[in-house]
Amino acid sequence: MSMFVKQTWYMAGWSADLSQDAPLGRSIAGELLVLFRDSEGRASAIQDRCPHRGVQLSLGKVLPAGLECGYHGMVFAGDGRCVKIPGQDSIPYRANVRRYPVEERDSMIWVWLGAAEDADPALIVDYPWHNQSDQWPHREGYFHFGCGFEMLVDNIMDLSHLGWVHARTIGGNPDQHAEAVMNVERTDRGVRFTRWLLNSTPPPSYSKVVSFAGNIDRWIELELVAPGVIMQYNGGVDVSQDAYNGGSRDGGFNWRILHVLVPETADTCHYFTSVSNGFRQDEPEVTDKLLADVHDTILEDKVICENQQRNLQEQPEPPLMDINSDQARVLFRWHLARLLKAENQETVAA
Amino acid sequence: MSMFVKQTWYMAGWSADLSQDAPLGRSIAGELLVLFRDSEGRASAIQDRCPHRGVQLSLGKVLPAGLECGYHGMVFAGDGRCVKIPGQDSIPYRANVRRYPVEERDSMIWVWLGAAEDADPALIVDYPWHNQSDQWPHREGYFHFGCGFEMLVDNIMDLSHLGWVHARTIGGNPDQHAEAVMNVERTDRGVRFTRWLLNSTPPPSYSKVVSFAGNIDRWIELELVAPGVIMQYNGGVDVSQDAYNGGSRDGGFNWRILHVLVPETADTCHYFTSVSNGFRQDEPEVTDKLLADVHDTILEDKVICENQQRNLQEQPEPPLMDINSDQARVLFRWHLARLLKAENQETVAA
Amino acid sequence: MSMFVKQTWYMAGWSADLSQDAPLGRSIAGELLVLFRDSEGRASAIQDRCPHRGVQLSLGKVLPAGLECGYHGMVFAGDGRCVKIPGQDSIPYRANVRRYPVEERDSMIWVWLGAAEDADPALIVDYPWHNQSDQWPHREGYFHFGCGFEMLVDNIMDLSHLGWVHARTIGGNPDQHAEAVMNVERTDRGVRFTRWLLNSTPPPSYSKVVSFAGNIDRWIELELVAPGVIMQYNGGVDVSQDAYNGGSRDGGFNWRILHVLVPETADTCHYFTSVSNGFRQDEPEVTDKLLADVHDTILEDKVICENQQRNLQEQPEPPLMDINSDQARVLFRWHLARLLKAENQETVAA
Known part of the structure; x- marks a missing residue:
């Protein structure tokens, strides 16, 4: 039983907080997320934890292919998929990390902590x-x-x-x-x-x-x-x-x-x-x-x-x-x- | 079973610590008290917690009528009775807070944490x-x-x-x-x-x-x-x-x-x-x-x-x-x- | 069940860390030790806790007879035996504290946390x-x-x-x-x-x-x-x-x-x-x-x-x-x- 509402959009930051270069770690309702922009500038949010040794991905670097862990160089796309493991060719399924639905509008970035299929952008407040x-x-x-x-x-x-x-x-x-x-x-x-x-x-x-x-x-x-x-x-x-x-x-x-x-x-x-x-x-x-x-x-x-x-x-x-x-x-x-x-x-x- | 002796007088402060204007919060034997002087200068001690939203009353202000909470303005007399709730006329019983027996002598202020009826001032040490x-x-x-x-x-x-x-x-x-x-x-x-x-x-x-x-x-x-x-x-x-x-x-x-x-x-x-x-x-x-x-x-x-x-x-x-x-x-x-x-x-x- | 390996030699400090005059408190694998040198310069390690009132012995002073507690002056030899209790002649057995086997070599001081009889110096790595x-x-x-x-x-x-x-x-x-x-x-x-x-x-x-x-x-x-x-x-x-x-x-x-x-x-x-x-x-x-x-x-x-x-x-x-x-x-x-x-x-x- 959660002490937090999870089936909701939480504001994770101002659009201006999230540059093209640097990831942004944010802890929301007991979960640690890292936000970053892909090469087209689209905001993404994934779990802020490398599945290899557990370091926060927000210590890493944003590359065109995704977010690179600062410890041993694994890279994660905005949807949480691991796209590179240095030193090996195959990427096992459990190298992927959880992704969170993200919406950006009215200068704000919103993330959804609940089940991804319930993430209805219409629920985000309008602030024109x-x-x-x-x-x-x-x-x-x-x-x-x-x-x-x-x-x-x-x-x-x-x-x-x-x-x-x-x-x-x-x-x-x-x-x-x-x-x-x-x-x-x-x-x-x-x-x-x-x-x-x-x-x-x-x-x-x-x-x-x-x-x-x-x-x-x-x-x-x-x-x-x-x-x-x-x-x-x-x-x-x-x-x-x-x-x-x-x-x-x-x-x-x-x-x-x-x-x-x-x-x-x-x-x-x-x-x-x-x-x-x-x-x-x-x-x-x-x-x-x-x-x-x-x-x-x-x-x-x-x-x-x-x-x-x-x-x-x-x-x-x-x-x-x-x-x-x-x-x-x-x-x-x-x-x-x-x-x-x-x-x-x-x-x-x- | 308490780990502290409660049926005793504890020194809460020097007389000089307690001005006419400002309350004094003091934590004694696991209880949080606020001390203040009424308009005649008599020292009082009540629980340091507003019954409305729980803020410490020691953040408040001493008025002639009693101690005013710094959040929404409820006022408490030295005996713990709530004497004012802004925005309403009736004051329910549970708006009152616990009061502690207080004695002031020999430049010291003493409080009694046990049952009020047992608070015998003769038990306070003399220090003439x-x-x-x-x-x-x-x-x-x-x-x-x-x-x-x-x-x-x-x-x-x-x-x-x-x-x-x-x-x-x-x-x-x-x-x-x-x-x-x-x-x-x-x-x-x-x-x-x-x-x-x-x-x-x-x-x-x-x-x-x-x-x-x-x-x-x-x-x-x-x-x-x-x-x-x-x-x-x-x-x-x-x-x-x-x-x-x-x-x-x-x-x-x-x-x-x-x-x-x-x-x-x-x-x-x-x-x-x-x-x-x-x-x-x-x-x-x-x-x-x-x-x-x-x-x-x-x-x-x-x-x-x-x-x-x-x-x-x-x-x-x-x-x-x-x-x-x-x-x-x-x-x-x-x-x-x-x-x-x-x-x-x-x-x-x- | 310990979470630490105890049957091993742990490095406790550099030889140069341990002067003739001052004790050195060191916490290793959940145990608190104090190291000091006896009058011949030999390094010793005992529990960093006076058996009288529990103060750390590393607050004390190194005397020719041993390490003196800084609170009431009890003195402990390098083997953990209490050799002085001010104000009394007899020294009960439980005034002794635990000693740890110590070896010093290659500029390093090593202590053994396990059973003393198992402390084999040959297990210490050589670093000539x-x-x-x-x-x-x-x-x-x-x-x-x-x-x-x-x-x-x-x-x-x-x-x-x-x-x-x-x-x-x-x-x-x-x-x-x-x-x-x-x-x-x-x-x-x-x-x-x-x-x-x-x-x-x-x-x-x-x-x-x-x-x-x-x-x-x-x-x-x-x-x-x-x-x-x-x-x-x-x-x-x-x-x-x-x-x-x-x-x-x-x-x-x-x-x-x-x-x-x-x-x-x-x-x-x-x-x-x-x-x-x-x-x-x-x-x-x-x-x-x-x-x-x-x-x-x-x-x-x-x-x-x-x-x-x-x-x-x-x-x-x-x-x-x-x-x-x-x-x-x-x-x-x-x-x-x-x-x-x-x-x-x-x-x-x-």
């Missing part, structure tokens, strides 16, 4: 804004966290932490949003969560970067696709645009954050993030600044989440309790449990 | 000299040791180690004390241990700080209160004062050392120490120097005790052996075993 | 070149590796790794040796492995240090004595000397490398190495250079072998596979398994 560099110029980031990925999803699903964890950065008075129009709904694959502040005075942080004529409608929208992709859209536009009722959200302050949380081990995870600038697209330094701001807050989350991980390991008892602000978080946990249960039942049935 | 700043000005210190606290008690209970471990600092020729009048006696709660050198020439280290008319009577007295408090009193006065037979010990060279050894985990511990200057009370630099000298010797003990801990873990066999100089040490171990046995029997009976 | 400073001036080195010693023996027994691991240092084109005359043979206690390149052009690295008249015969010879001693002899001389058929190997380029691989724990080991210069004996800087070159390649091996150890611990499955170049390596593993099996059977029978 990464491809719209004129309208949504973006920046990419990466963090390694010493906590289970689910603690990081929890963190984002309960935004009330902004008032405490991020008091010195983006968080404000935790009570100021009392009049917000809130909505949390379960979706097929996760949770959608919105908060609107209608007809409100633009806060200084908004006015500083965009000039408004008068009052604005502000929103924050989060969509989680379980297990660990969260798309966040924030902004505010002039009340006249009636954005709340479906009007245009252009022309004011607005930007997007992508959070991709990927389990590495039971108590460590990868945090891929991007910011997309939707309001001053021609100014690269504005987009840079968005990423820098997000990084600062992520480092604050890192302190909390890693403390939580360690503390729950040292003090597992008594059971934790839910409070009102946990509504979206609880839905996430429900989805996660459902995915794990379905998968483990399949494994038992198979 | 901490309050006599004119007669006994003192300095406080703290060390963290990578060994079980009992190895540190062992260390102090067998002073013959001075000749080897502290040869470069306070230890002299290990054979010079052969003519000493020694006495080791078991007390109700520990061991008392004295050594007198009667009518002896004052050693250079004594003469350097105090001028003597002629020969002196010298003493070293140790009292252990199990599990881990050791009060040490050293000095020498003119033979005419007949100190050995109960005469005054004032006017010569004399000072006190307090050693409080507190288990943290099975193989780490806290070492609180103070020195009290009983001979040149008006000279703060003399008191400072006493602490500095003690620190140097403690760092020498640290090397030995941590090596012992590691080596016994790697090489547990064969069983260790006692020698003559272990008399006081063996009594300490007898008391420790007795406390643990009584407690575990109570637990079984309950 | 260490004593021939005119003909074979040598240099000594030491490395600590984070891998099982058998991975390091594997490494050396399959020289095909030179083409990949040492491409930047001593390794050349891996295909250039295709025409070599190869021979691998099992010996009583290990494996002998030779490779000859007959009547070949001297490579630039040879010509740079020795001038040849024309073509040469080149050899590399390896002899493993299980579990972990490997003697390597490399060189090349003028074809006229007919070295391949037993003629003289003098006068050209030739040097020796000794590799002594000693298990420390299951996943760490000691790597002692020496180089002996057989071609420009009067030039110390040439011998120094040989050692420096070997060090560079050993650091390359370290990266590979430690990665292999870690990766096999994280990814033990599927089983590894052998390839053609593993012939000598497989014989080594066969000998190792045989030694372990014989020993464990003896233990069961005893």
Whole structure:
């Protein structure tokens, strides 16, 4: 019985992380993979372990024929087939290594850890804004966290932490949003969560970067696709645009954050993030600044989440309790449990 | 069955360690506590773990109402009651956390890990000299040791180690004390241990700080209160004062050392120490120097005790052996075993 | 059932490592030993653990009477007998510690971990070149590796790794040796492995240090004595000397490398190495250079072998596979398994 969801696409890296020359080792959900590009630039992922003496293939070199082990020179194609064993002509079947389905799109590389025949690319979330560099110029980031990925999803699903964890950065008075129009709904694959502040005075942080004529409608929208992709859209536009009722959200302050949380081990995870600038697209330094701001807050989350991980390991008892602000978080946990249960039942049935 | 004595007062910190503003996390005998002062300055101790998401409360902030969690803002009073959950009005019972009885006296904060109803303040050792700043000005210190606290008690209970471990600092020729009048006696709660050198020439280290008319009577007295408090009193006065037979010990060279050894985990511990200057009370630099000298010797003990801990873990066999100089040490171990046995029997009976 | 061969001589250090003054702690095959020289300079080895309180004796001091514990001053002779307990006259039997048979020869100190009565010095490999400073001036080195010693023996027994691991240092084109005359043979206690390149052009690295008249015969010879001693002899001389058929190997380029691989724990080991210069004996800087070159390649091996150890611990499955170049390596593993099996059977029978 696996502790990880395997029948899913996990982000393994940014497209830009994987050059033509060098392999990239990545540990995902307890499995060690090595990614590399073949001579046509197509990304592949195979087990990061030479079947001969067990060295990681990610120490090796990318050749036109495939990935060459750095120890005794065996070469593996992108589909896991061993294509060369120095010093012998025949290549036995067990010289091959496991390959993982890979999809690359929207500047991201995704791998499938489950049964290869179930790897349906349609299940990968669409994030078209990464491809719209004129309208949504973006920046990419990466963090390694010493906590289970689910603690990081929890963190984002309960935004009330902004008032405490991020008091010195983006968080404000935790009570100021009392009049917000809130909505949390379960979706097929996760949770959608919105908060609107209608007809409100633009806060200084908004006015500083965009000039408004008068009052604005502000929103924050989060969509989680379980297990660990969260798309966040924030902004505010002039009340006249009636954005709340479906009007245009252009022309004011607005930007997007992508959070991709990927389990590495039971108590460590990868945090891929991007910011997309939707309001001053021609100014690269504005987009840079968005990423820098997000990084600062992520480092604050890192302190909390890693403390939580360690503390729950040292003090597992008594059971934790839910409070009102946990509504979206609880839905996430429900989805996660459902995915794990379905998968483990399949494994038992198979 | 606990490996630690729980029905006892453990020192959790110096009074000066606990400001009005900031909480203090402290791990004692396998339990994680957070100490903080309420708005009247009274010290409290509760479990260092928020019941909501498990983060350590010692990352939080002290408010007039209590200790606020740094993650989502729940607040806890000094008795462990949750007094605020942001975003909801009702506070369920299980939002409360465990509180620990606390006593503060003689510049020290003590906590009781056992059943709260058994927490009798009369069991705390008296150390009135901490309050006599004119007669006994003192300095406080703290060390963290990578060994079980009992190895540190062992260390102090067998002073013959001075000749080897502290040869470069306070230890002299290990054979010079052969003519000493020694006495080791078991007390109700520990061991008392004295050594007198009667009518002896004052050693250079004594003469350097105090001028003597002629020969002196010298003493070293140790009292252990199990599990881990050791009060040490050293000095020498003119033979005419007949100190050995109960005469005054004032006017010569004399000072006190307090050693409080507190288990943290099975193989780490806290070492609180103070020195009290009983001979040149008006000279703060003399008191400072006493602490500095003690620190140097403690760092020498640290090397030995941590090596012992590691080596016994790697090489547990064969069983260790006692020698003559272990008399006081063996009594300490007898008391420790007795406390643990009584407690575990109570637990079984309950 | 031991995971280590115990009935064998393990190298514990270079003679030069063990001064007259200071003890040397060394962990070998899961046992902690301390080595020291008695007043006549004879090397001894006893358990590195005082029977009184368990501190490592290697923290102590070498006295004329033996090794003195740095905690309470007990003294142990080279045969493990306790010869002094401060504060008491009688010395009980259990104050003695285990002694290990020791032999010192050819600049190396060897210890026997098995039953003392089986410690036959004739089993120690001879390495007379260490004593021939005119003909074979040598240099000594030491490395600590984070891998099982058998991975390091594997490494050396399959020289095909030179083409990949040492491409930047001593390794050349891996295909250039295709025409070599190869021979691998099992010996009583290990494996002998030779490779000859007959009547070949001297490579630039040879010509740079020795001038040849024309073509040469080149050899590399390896002899493993299980579990972990490997003697390597490399060189090349003028074809006229007919070295391949037993003629003289003098006068050209030739040097020796000794590799002594000693298990420390299951996943760490000691790597002692020496180089002996057989071609420009009067030039110390040439011998120094040989050692420096070997060090560079050993650091390359370290990266590979430690990665292999870690990766096999994280990814033990599927089983590894052998390839053609593993012939000598497989014989080594066969000998190792045989030694372990014989020993464990003896233990069961005893």
